[in-house]
Amino acid sequence: MNLFQTFLASPIAGGIGWTLVYSLWEGALISVVFGAALVGFRSPRARYAAACGAMLAMIACFTATLTWTMLAHAQALWPSGRAAVPAWRVLATTTTPVQWQVRLAMVAPWLALFWIVGVSLMYAERIAGCVLARRLQRRGVCCASGYWQDEVARLSARLRISRPVKLLESCLTDVPMVLGHFRPLILMPVGLLAGIPPVQVEAALLHELAHIRRCDYLMNLLQRFTGGLFFYHPAVWWFSRVMRVECENCCDDLAVSISGDAYEYAAALGTLEQNRVNGRVPAMVATGGNLSKRIRRLLSPKPNGALAPLLVAGILLALAPVVWASMAKPMLRRDAPSFGLRDSNGVPISLSRYKGNIVLLNFWATWCAPCTTEIPWYIEFEKKYKAGGLAVIGVALNKDRKAVRRFIAEQKVNYPVTIASNDVKRLYGVNQLPLTLLIDRNGRVADKHIGVVNKENLENEIETLLHQHAGALSHSGQKGEK
Amino acid sequence: MKTNPPRPTDGELEILTVLWSIGPATVRQVYDVIRRRRPAEYSTTLKFMQIMAAKGLVRRDEKQRAHVYEPTKHREWTQRQLAGDLLERAFSGSAKSLLVGALSARKASPKELAEMRRLLDEYGKETK
Numbered sequence: 001m002n003l004f005q006t007f008l009a010s011p012i013a014g015g016i017g018w019t020l021v022y023s024l025w026e027g028a029l030i031s032v033v034f035g036a037a038l039v040g041f042r043s044p045r046a047r048y049a050a051a052c053g054a055m056l057a058m059i060a061c062f063t064a065t066l067t068w069t070m071l072a073h074a075q076a077l078w079p080s081g082r083a084a085v086p087a088w089r090v091l092a093t094t095t096t097p098v099q100w101q102v103r104l105a106m107v108a109p110w111l112a113l114f115w116i117v118g119v120s121l122m123y124a125e126r127i128a129g130c131v132l133a134r135r136l137q138r139r140g141v142c143c144a145s146g147y148w149q150d151e152v153a154r155l156s157a158r159l160r161i162s163r164p165v166k167l168l169e170s171c172l173t174d175v176p177m178v179l180g181h182f183r184p185l186i187l188m189p190v191g192l193l194a195g196i197p198p199v200q201v202e203a204a205l206l207h208e209l210a211h212i213r214r215c216d217y218l219m220n221l222l223q224r225f226t227g228g229l230f231f232y233h234p235a236v237w238w239f240s241r242v243m244r245v246e247c248e249n250c251c252d253d254l255a256v257s258i259s260g261d262a263y264e265y266a267a268a269l270g271t272l273e274q275n276r277v278n279g280r281v282p283a284m285v286a287t288g289g290n291l292s293k294r295i296r297r298l299l300s301p302k303p304n305g306a307l308a309p310l311l312v313a314g315i316l317l318a319l320a321p322v323v324w325a326s327m328a329k330p331m332l333r334r335d336a337p338s339f340g341l342r343d344s345n346g347v348p349i350s351l352s353r354y355k356g357n358i359v360l361l362n363f364w365a366t367w368c369a370p371c372t373t374e375i376p377w378y379i380e381f382e383k384k385y386k387a388g389g390l391a392v393i394g395v396a397l398n399k400d401r402k403a404v405r406r407f408i409a410e411q412k413v414n415y416p417v418t419i420a421s422n423d424v425k426r427l428y429g430v431n432q433l434p435l436t437l438l439i440d441r442n443g444r445v446a447d448k449h450i451g452v453v454n455k456e457n458l459e460n461e462i463e464t465l466l467h468q469h470a471g472a473l474s475h476s477g478q479k480g481e482k
Numbered sequence: 483m484k485t486n487p488p489r490p491t492d493g494e495l496e497i498l499t500v501l502w503s504i505g506p507a508t509v510r511q512v513y514d515v516i517r518r519r520r521p522a523e524y525s526t527t528l529k530f531m532q533i534m535a536a537k538g539l540v541r542r543d544e545k546q547r548a549h550v551y552e553p554t555k556h557r558e559w560t561q562r563q564l565a566g567d568l569l570e571r572a573f574s575g576s577a578k579s580l581l582v583g584a585l586s587a588r589k590a591s592p593k594e595l596a597e598m599r600r601l602l603d604e605y606g607k608e609t610k
Contacts, residue, residue: 129576
């Protein structure tokens with residue numbers, strides 16, 4: 001039980017949870033680009049490559065985000081022991097209320113748990129599949145006749161396959177299959193070699209050899225195991241499906257380019273499928289499949305793909321401003337809610353009085369250890385930047401004024417500290433401590449940090465804000481509201 | 483023989499596969515095919531096939547001097563017997579999705595088959 005709670009509170013859980021959430025929109029973005037590529041590319045090889053690229057991009061994004069969020073979580077020390085919104089994320093969207101983020105932060109560790117359980121199940125299923133697949137090459141098989149073994153050797157020479165390929169007949173498969181990468185095997189359903197016209201057997205063999213030539217067995221394995229990581233992600237389902245379909249199309253093209261007769265080849269595919277349906281083994285799934293599409297593609301003349309790169313470039317160009325705009329959006333600022341509070345000595349303090357100053361508003365409490373580590377930094381900032389126009393205001397969440405007064409005296413706090421009211425807590429969405437806001441000269445929230453701030457970064461931000469011209473700020477702020 | 487033969491063991495399955503592949507055959511012929519894949523003993527193969535005949539998995543034709551064996555059941559029946567294994571049933575789809583082949587792991591629907599035939603027929607007519 002303890003271990004379970006430790007896990008939920010750990011940066012790993014929080015990091016994974018947030019990464020999962022981000023991977024959703026990362027996937028959406030990659031899908032858009034991928035969709036554009038599919039519109040542009042007609043040749044199966046290009047489409048397959050695009051799907052591979054999309055898959056790799058997903059992995060890269062996932063890894064990068066995971067590293068980033070875990071670091072962000074590891075840096076932030078939470079008073080309540082719960083994982084929370086990483087500071088950098090809140091930094092990026094000061095315009096939206098952080099309520100949903102806070103809620104998501106509570107859910108994140110549970111998402112991580114869900115993901116870990118899901119991935120374990122997916123991998124267990126795939127490993128069991130691997131074990132069974134290995135059994136397929138030893139169980140219920142026999143060597144095909146010497147004639148067909150020679151035929152395979154001849155065809156693989158034409159396809160320039162350097163690895164020796166073994167041809168086995170199996171009583172456990174319904175369709176021809178390739179197994180193994182380094183020592184590839186072709187499994188033919190038993191009786192098929194003698195049961196269909198030799199031209200069609202040759203077509204089937206060519207297709208399987210094309211798989212071997214393209215290292216599809218290995219690629220498929222990698223794809224299945226990567227897919228397992230993203231089992232929750234519709235975009236990855238889509239990439240996988242495209243990969244699978246285009247892989248078959250690639251092999252069809254390769255096989256036809258060797259045999260030279262598309263019709264004979266298409267007829268062979270038809271016969272293979274027919275044979276399978278005639279078999280009395282109950283179908284696992286009766287729907288789906290894309291064979292008629294493949295046959296249509298094989299029999300129809302090849303379209304010209306010269307326009308493709310232009311089209312893709314056009315779509316990407318059209319997309320660029322949208323992406324740019326969405327990146328630029330977090331720069332907008334929102335008015336800081338005004339408040340009037342009393343300090344620990346009962347002297348009233350209101351935010352409106354500080355208009356024209358940069359305000360560092362720090363929510364804290366004496367019982368919050370991470371908060372108290374920040375206090376000396378704020379004392380230092382107050383000293384250093386007061387002349388430049390910085391005003392530090394502390395808002396303590398303590399009920400007990402005496403404790404706050406004692407703390408101020410002990411630490412020699414040189415800036416006003418007020419006691420928070422419930423209204424202020426609600427207005428600023430204070431769910432976790434410490435919470436630190438930077439308010440610009442126009443009274444707008446420029447930055448919001450949840451968790452212990454990075455002192456250097458904060459100082460840089462303060463300096464930037466102090467140097468910014470008040471007029472320029474109001475201009476950019478108004479533009480953003482429209 | 484009215485009662486169904488028992489589920490074949492892996493060794494028996496191999497012999498059955500050979501018989502399905504090359505048709506009714508003598509022990510010598512079966513032995514020759516098996517030996518191409520792995521080292522084997524003629525006497526072991528003979529023993530196995532005698533046991534299988536006793537179990538009812540193969541039928542022995544004793545009309546010729548060298549006895550000719552043939553399977554009593556077809557491949558699909560045997561496949562169904564083997565699919566009784568729970569592990570196999572649960573993960574055979576998973577195993578097949580790890581392999582690559584000319585056809586998808588799913589079967590085509592009758593509608594799709596008809597569509598496929600139509601395409602092939604049309605094309606065949608056009609070119610002839």
